[in-house]
Amino acid sequence: MTVGKTIDFVLCSNLSILEDRHLDWCREEGVIVSTSLDGPQALHDKNRPLANGKPSHETVTRNIRRVQEALGKHSVSALMTTTKASLRYPDEIVDEYLRMDMGSIFVRELNPYGFASKSASALAYSSDDFVAFYKRILDKVIEINRRGRTFSESFASLVLTKAMTPWPIGFVDLQSPAGAGFGVCVYNYDGDVYVSDEARMLAESGDPTFRLGNLHDDSYDDIFFGETMQAIAASACSEALAGCSDCAYQPYCGADPVRNYRTQGDPFGNRAAVSSFCRRNKAIIAHLLRLVEDADDDLRRILWAWVNREDVERLRLPSHDK
């Protein structure tokens, strides 16, 4: 049966294991790869030791190269998770991405799940620290594009796509209704169904609040229209959430009930007072909109190139002879 949908498949892997048959399979099935790269060797290895305690940077960078060669330069992208240690190395982190011929960097704040929440004191930093770090990286990324190399920051591309185009982005963290359960769900290896990967992580650390059901025991309606999903739905629209509904940045932001629950104990949360999600997103969205508003012609071309996945130089137009 065909329903006329095009589906992109992305394999999310730390690339600690990558056999040639995996690459062959990805090539044959048109699957692209998403991985994690936190920066230069010392930083990455500090953040991401392998389960056996060994360093992973050498392996992941070698395997990124293998994917690039086997599937093409644009078939592998990476997320960069910011820890306290990262804050001191914005330039080095970007340089590592350039060295690896990546087309973009996705600068991510630490998520309050799993190991990250256990190690919070050692890893954590304030939202303001993150925002300053993010802006520093963004400035550097823009300079790189001004010099003619197309290289984007993915969070900026997502917010700008929402602000500048008629297109939806499908990015779970910036959706209203929330991505969780509406735009995404997670099927676990044991048949458990979660509203999001974050919900699955929460369950791994002992709290199955956002488990929708199990494929072996529950019907489609039980899973997607059951009580858990209804609880999500009730807190899923930023248009109707206190503190969000009258926010100027609401159209560019999103609702995240799972995160609210994790950080504040209820899925509605109190954004203005204590939400780091809110504090960070407001500052970054404001910064991005300001960039658009004040953009000179070169920057305008660059931002559109990110949004439209174009080459910054290909969009350049002739100007009067000097």
Place this chain on the structure above:
Amino acid sequence: MEQIIELRRKASNTRRVEHRILGRITFSADDQQREDCLLVVRREDVLVGPGGADGFAAVLVEDGAERLLPDQFLSPVLSGIADLSGLTKGSIVAVSPNGALVTLFRPESSHNAIFATAQCNSNCLMCSQPPGDDDSDMVAEHLRLIALIDKPPVALGITGGEPTLLGEGIVTVLSAIKERFPETAVHMLTNGRAYADDRFVAELAAAAPQGFVSGVPLYADVPDLHDWIVQAKGAFAETMAGLYNAARYGLRTEIRVVLHKQTLPRLVPLMGFIYRNLPFVGHVALMGLENMGYVKKNREALWIDPLDFAEELEEAVKAMHYRGMRLSVYNLPLCVLPRAVWPFARQSISDYKNIYLEECGGCAVRRRCSGLFASSKNLHSRGIQRFVEVPNSLDLCL
């Protein structure tokens, strides 16, 4: 100055021309399909033998060539025509009892268009072809024209007037083109208002040939300004609904914006509006004014020298280019355009009314330049100038 191709001629005498006749030009009395053909007899031709002029749709005789015809023959005849040079074999010409000859189709041109109807339901301030009434059965004539074309044209336009006012008739015409010339690129200029009727669009989409494009004007991002420019209340809403219906039924569309004093104030916002609300539009054309029809009488309200809207034009072009929307600039010569606009400037003016000025002689970029409308010969930008060499920054776009 180029020579303008003459489409209209006049015969001083007609015999046996009882109604309007369409025929295909031939120069040979040996032509096999005489009933479809108009035999051309020119002064320098040889004598036409007995029976050599019989059975044609009509015989067209240049002034002074009457002596070359047999004493007696039976075809309708138009004679005393000043000059028949420039008529090419395979051209389709309509002749009338009053002696008028009009060339409807020239096989050597890529600018041929079916003039669907003179009627229109809008009355645009800058209409170059003001509406009127049709004096014959237009659909029958178009079907005859399509039947007479002997080689598939690469491109064929449909214009007017407002072609959709033919209703079912335009669907019939499109079907006929599709049937006879499935490969021909057909482009129809329509205000898209009739497309607000989704049943009509469904029929049109089913009949239209592959690659059929509707060129639809949209002059502002706000209804009252668009309605004012087209002099029809409610037109904006109908055209917008029409564009969505076109997309829904898979009809390709192009937006056309004529550049003048009334459209320029909202030009840049209009580009953003099209991108946000009509991103499925395949192409946007920004078009210089043609000094014909109503433009002459509304000149004060319309004319602005392209040099004086260079900034808005560049901004509009960049707005679309950066957004990844296809855009072209029509009818404006390169010397009046900012450099950033040059890659988008096309040679858009139909060959029969395309001129270059004295200043254009020896210009280094002329082979890429639109030139001017013949009607702009004496009324054009103050910026017309010759380039001695191709400007440095433009190697890529020329």
